Amino acid sequence: MATAQKKKKFRGVVIVAPERCKGCAICVEFCPTGAITMSDKFNSKGYHYPEFTYPDKCTGCGLCGMYCPDFAVYGFREKIAEGE
Amino acid sequence: MSVVVDSIKENPVEEFLRTDRLPHVWCTGCGIGTTVNCFARAVKECGIPLDELAIVSGIGCTGRVAGYLKLDSFHTTHGRPIAFATGLHLANPKLKVVVYSGDGDLVGIGGNHFIHAARRNLDITVILLNNFTYAMTGGQVTPTAPLDSIETTTPYGVFEENFNLPHLAASCGAVYVARWTAYHVMQVKKAMVEALNKKGFSFIEILSPCPTIYLRRNRLGSAIDELKYYKEHSVIQHGADTREVGITVRRPEKIIVGKFVDIEKPDYLTAMNKHLSEVLGDKYVRWGE
Ligand SMILES: Cc1ncc(C[n+]2csc(CCOP(=O)(O)OP(=O)(O)O)c2C)c(N)n1
Ligand code: SF4
Ligand SMILES: [Mg+2]
Numbered sequence: 001m002a003t004a005q006k007k008k009k010f011r012g013v014v015i016v017a018p019e020r021c022k023g024c025a026i027c028v029e030f031c032p033t034g035a036i037t038m039s040d041k042f043n044s045k046g047y048h049y050p051e052f053t054y055p056d057k058c059t060g061c062g063l064c065g066m067y068c069p070d071f072a073v074y075g076f077r078e079k080i081a082e083g084e
Numbered sequence: 085m086s087v088v089v090d091s092i093k094e095n096p097v098e099e100f101l102r103t104d105r106l107p108h109v110w111c112t113g114c115g116i117g118t119t120v121n122c123f124a125r126a127v128k129e130c131g132i133p134l135d136e137l138a139i140v141s142g143i144g145c146t147g148r149v150a151g152y153l154k155l156d157s158f159h160t161t162h163g164r165p166i167a168f169a170t171g172l173h174l175a176n177p178k179l180k181v182v183v184y185s186g187d188g189d190l191v192g193i194g195g196n197h198f199i200h201a202a203r204r205n206l207d208i209t210v211i212l213l214n215n216f217t218y219a220m221t222g223g224q225v226t227p228t229a230p231l232d233s234i235e236t237t238t239p240y241g242v243f244e245e246n247f248n249l250p251h252l253a254a255s256c257g258a259v260y261v262a263r264w265t266a267y268h269v270m271q272v273k274k275a276m277v278e279a280l281n282k283k284g285f286s287f288i289e290i291l292s293p294c295p296t297i298y299l300r301r302n303r304l305g306s307a308i309d310e311l312k313y314y315k316e317h318s319v320i321q322h323g324a325d326t327r328e329v330g331i332t333v334r335r336p337e338k339i340i341v342g343k344f345v346d347i348e349k350p351d352y353l354t355a356m357n358k359h360l361s362e363v364l365g366d367k368y369v370r371w372g373e
Contacts, residue, residue: 015094015095020107022112022113023112024112024113024307025308026118026307026308026311029308029311030311047112063269066118066269066270066273067118067121068117068118069110069113069115069117069118069121070106070108070117071097071098071101071120071121074095076094
């Protein structure tokens with residue numbers, strides 16, 4: 001019999017400010033779980049910027065925000081509300 | 085579903101930045117911004133009140149750091165941030181003074197200030213971002229450039245020996261010496277917290293990619309290539325003999341990183357107060373205690 005999957009208490013969140021990004025893709029390269037990918041879209045300066053494509057993979061470690069040389073990305077851990 | 089929110093109000097580093105000046109001047113992939121992230125987090129963690137912290141930079145790409153930090157920040161002349169910081173610290177010993185600048189600035193034109201501040205064990209923190217070149221002026225050779233590096237002033241490659249910075253700092257008398265790279269973000273932050281709370285001359289060398297000048301001219305690839313190289317070739321050796329940690333060639337098999345020195349020694353003002361109290365007795369008014 002399969003046991004019910006343990007309910008997650010926290011989720012990881014990544015916030016992106018596309019207009020600050022210069023498209024280095026360091027966050028995508030060094031995200032330990034591969035939760036971020038580069039967008040096909042451009043910002044107004046013509047740079048591709050990251051997107052939070054796989055929220056389920058994110059552990060909220062925040063490394064993307066530590067690496068981002070342009071202060072354009074940050075990640076954090078958020079409590080999942082009861083009943084959500 | 086992808087979540088892209090165009091607001092970054094809660095970014096933990098935001099409160100330490102002069103956001104009206106962003107985007108900054110640094111190139112795509114430049115490591116300087118990454119180290120600023122580490123510094124902002126270290127400032128938050130170290131427990132020093134913001135009005136007791138001052139940051140001083142010289143001139144160069146790294147020299148722009150002071151201009152982006154919302155602290156008491158000073159952008160001084162080329163090579164002189166340590167001289168400026170010496171005055172700031174001695175006039176107001178309650179301040180924790182941090183010098184944040186480039187390799188050319190601190191150990192090229194400013195080398196003399198560097199060795200004497202370390203020798204006197206002045207109670208300041210020096211964060212040196214080493215990109216192996218005078219980046220802002222287009223890539224002239226610095227005293228840190230490893231053998232064979234191609235710079236604008238060494239088109240046939242560097243043939244002089246370079247500085248081994250942790251050894252330079254340690255042998256001049258620094259009480260805290262560490263080296264990390266822009267790949268080691270957590271360790272950089274931790275080293276900054278330790279250095280900020282250290283009494284005496286604390287020194288951190290951070291190796292950092294300069295994709296536009298140094299990496300391009302030496303055909304070493306992108307910023308990501310350089311960070312991956314740091315990841316794969318760094319060997320952590322806390323307490324390593326600093327004589328052995330020099331970076332003598334362009335892409336050494338191993339780069340030794342870690343905390344090399346963490347010792348206790350009276351700093352300049354402590355030594356001054358002790359000595360003058362002994363010599364002058366009650367006539368002497370102790371300073372900065
Ligand atoms: C007295 C003086 N000499 C030379 C210069 C030109 N100059 C400006 S920035 C710079 C190089 C800075 O190199 P570094 O400290 O390594 O910083 P980086 O740009 O590599 O971060 C030089 C030589 C100057 N501004 N003032
Ligand atoms: S020239 Fe080099 S050090 Fe200067 S901002 Fe560009 S990448 Fe950074
Ligand atoms: Mg430099």
